[in-house]
Amino acid sequence: MVKYIVFEITGKCNLKCKYCYNSKYNTKEFQNTELSKEKVLEILNEAKNLGFELSAFSGGEPFIREDLMEIVEKSPLPVSILTNGELITEEQMKVLSKLKHIKELRFSLDGFDSHNKVRVNSDYKRVLEKIKIAKKLNIYTSINTLITSFNIDEIIKLYELIKNNFYGVMWRLDVPIISGRCVSNKDNLSVNKDKLFKKLKELILLYMKEKPKLKIIIADIFKSSLVTKGFYKHTLKEHPCDYALGSVTVRPNGDISFCPSLGIAFGNVKDKTLKEAMNGKEFKQFRKMKIEDVKPCQKCKYLYICGTGCRADAYTLDQDLEGKDPSACEHFHYFEKYIVPLLPENIQEQFDSIVNKT
Numbered sequence: 001m002v003k004y005i006v007f008e009i010t011g012k013c014n015l016k017c018k019y020c021y022n023s024k025y026n027t028k029e030f031q032n033t034e035l036s037k038e039k040v041l042e043i044l045n046e047a048k049n050l051g052f053e054l055s056a057f058s059g060g061e062p063f064i065r066e067d068l069m070e071i072v073e074k075s076p077l078p079v080s081i082l083t084n085g086e087l088i089t090e091e092q093m094k095v096l097s098k099l100k101h102i103k104e105l106r107f108s109l110d111g112f113d114s115h116n117k118v119r120v121n122s123d124y125k126r127v128l129e130k131i132k133i134a135k136k137l138n139i140y141t142s143i144n145t146l147i148t149s150f151n152i153d154e155i156i157k158l159y160e161l162i163k164n165n166f167y168g169v170m171w172r173l174d175v176p177i178i179s180g181r182c183v184s185n186k187d188n189l190s191v192n193k194d195k196l197f198k199k200l201k202e203l204i205l206l207y208m209k210e211k212p213k214l215k216i217i218i219a220d221i222f223k224s225s226l227v228t229k230g231f232y233k234h235t236l237k238e239h240p241c242d243y244a245l246g247s248v249t250v251r252p253n254g255d256i257s258f259c260p261s262l263g264i265a266f267g268n269v270k271d272k273t274l275k276e277a278m279n280g281k282e283f284k285q286f287r288k289m290k291i292e293d294v295k296p297c298q299k300c301k302y303l304y305i306c307g308t309g310c311r312a313d314a315y316t317l318d319q320d321l322e323g324k325d326p327s328a329c330e331h332f333h334y335f336e337k338y339i340v341p342l343l344p345e346n347i348q349e350q351f352d353s354i355v356n357k358t
């Protein structure tokens with residue numbers, strides 16, 4: 001597992017996506033709390049010395065910061081950047097394409113008209129143009145899509161577009177976590193689970209039949225390697241969360257957490273070194289957690305496949321870091337019904353043997 005540091009390098013944003021989990025940082029309260037360029041570079045250098053292997057820049061919108069390119073150019077770690085694609089220019093992409101340590105440019109694209117409706121102030125055509133330029137410049141490109149009621153009926157059309165135009169990209173699909181602006185919009189955004197899984201089934205069937213040069217990851221539901229390598233069987237002594245094995249997220253105000261989805265501050269790097277901030281009692285305690293510590297999951301038949309789900313979801317939905325993940329519980333029922341039967345026979349047998357043993 002690669003150890004990486006995610007920098008939410010600004011809270012500011014030019015868009016107002018209806019689901020944005022980080023919306024609170026795009027407010028007056030947080031406007032002047034951003035870390036300086038010098039501090040960001042200092043932490044990146046320290047992170048390298050601490051054995052981190054990758055840095056990712058997110059936000060807010062990273063390209064709103066005028067010093068982003070300078071930070072990225074000077075980063076001692078390989079870099080991945082997440083962007084809404086609206087502000088990044090062709091000139092910036094030309095510079096990025098020449099930097100060996102730029103590993104990935106990840107664009108958020110949710111569909112066609114649905115994109116414009118849910119990613120308020122964005123235009124999918126503009127984002128598509130930027131993705132085309134990145135591909136032409138041979139930058140490793142990936143696309144993030146959040147599935148909501150807005151775009152569920154455009155997902156197959158989006159698959160066709162990506163497949164036909166963006167050879168070799170990585171397409172990540174996810175469902176929103178209920179945090180930030182997503183809390184007040186959740187009823188509008190949510191998709192009936194039966195409808196969601198039927199659509200995913202349609203998408204996965206097409207993907208398995210056509211075998212396009214495109215890697216797909218759908219939340220914890222499907223990834224390309226599932227068809228060839230099968231399921232990973234968790235052990236009880238493992239940590240429930242891959243992030244906890246070494247990754248860290250620095251929020252726009254310097255707070256640190258394990259991952260972008262977890263809204264708990266375990267420390268702050270503003271007046272401390274990264275090592276000092278990561279030395280807090282709660283941070284260390286969370287790192288020690290094991291799958292066997294998540295008591296409500298121990299008798300679940302899906303435990304060794306699910307691994308207790310996502311800690312951020314458990315905390316957000318039930319305010320319990322050591323509780324089950326209600327969204328994983330709901331998903332697994334549909335996963336078994338709709339997705340497992342699509343997998344090769346030997347992988348289905350593997351699923352049965354793991355699930356029935358428990």
Ligand SMILES: C[S@@+](CC[C@H](N)C(=O)[O-])C[C@H]1O[C@@H](n2cnc3c(N)ncnc32)[C@H](O)[C@@H]1O
Nearest residue numbers: 019020021059060061083084108144176177182
């Ligand atoms: C917070 S944004 C920051 C980078 C940039 N502004 C962008 O939109 O790509 C990073 C990613 O998180 C996704 N995201 C936003 N709100 C989310 C939520 N509630 N649940 C899951 N992902 C979310 C966005 O779609 C985007 O792909």
Ligand code: SF4
Nearest residue numbers: 013015017020060084
């Ligand atoms: S998801 Fe990204 S583009 Fe949308 S409001 Fe949040 S930070 Fe801005």
Ligand code: SF4
Nearest residue numbers: 297300306308325329
């Ligand atoms: S499906 Fe639910 S109860 Fe079962 S292991 Fe996953 S989170 Fe725990």
